[in-house]
Amino acid sequence: MPRKVIGYARVNANAQSDLDEQMAQLEVAGATEVLADVQSGMSSDRAGLNRLMNLIATDQADMVLVTRVDRLSRSATQLLQFINLCRDKNVAIKVLEQNLSVL
Numbered sequence: 001m002p003r004k005v006i007g008y009a010r011v012n013a014n015a016q017s018d019l020d021e022q023m024a025q026l027e028v029a030g031a032t033e034v035l036a037d038v039q040s041g042m043s044s045d046r047a048g049l050n051r052l053m054n055l056i057a058t059d060q061a062d063m064v065l066v067t068r069v070d071r072l073s074r075s076a077t078q079l080l081q082f083i084n085l086c087r088d089k090n091v092a093i094k095v096l097e098q099n100l101s102v103l
Contacts, residue, residue: 004060
C-alpha cells in the first residue's frame with residue numbers, strides 16, 4: 001500500500017503570498033495531499049488542521065510534512081497534543097526547513 005504523506009501549510013492573512021511557496025515545497029518533498037489554512041497559528045479551530053488531525057486519527061496518514069514547526073501551532077500545548085496524536089497513531093512528522101523528524 002502506498003504511503004499517505006500529508007503536507008500542511010499555514011499562513012496568517014497578512015502573508016498569503018507565502019502559501020504557494022509552502023505548498024510547492026511540500027509537494028516537492030513528497031506530499032500526496034496538501035492541506036492549508038490562512039489564519040493565526042494560535043487558533044486551534046482551523047479547517048485544514050482539523051482535517052489533518054481527522055486523517056491521522058482515522059489511520060489515513062503515514063507522515064505529516066510541514067515547512068516549519070510553527071506552521072502546526074504557535075502554542076506549545078497544542079503542538080504537544082498534535083505530536084502525541086501522531087505518536088499514538090505511529091505517524092511521522094517531518095519539518096523541512098529545520099531538518100527535524102519525529103516518530
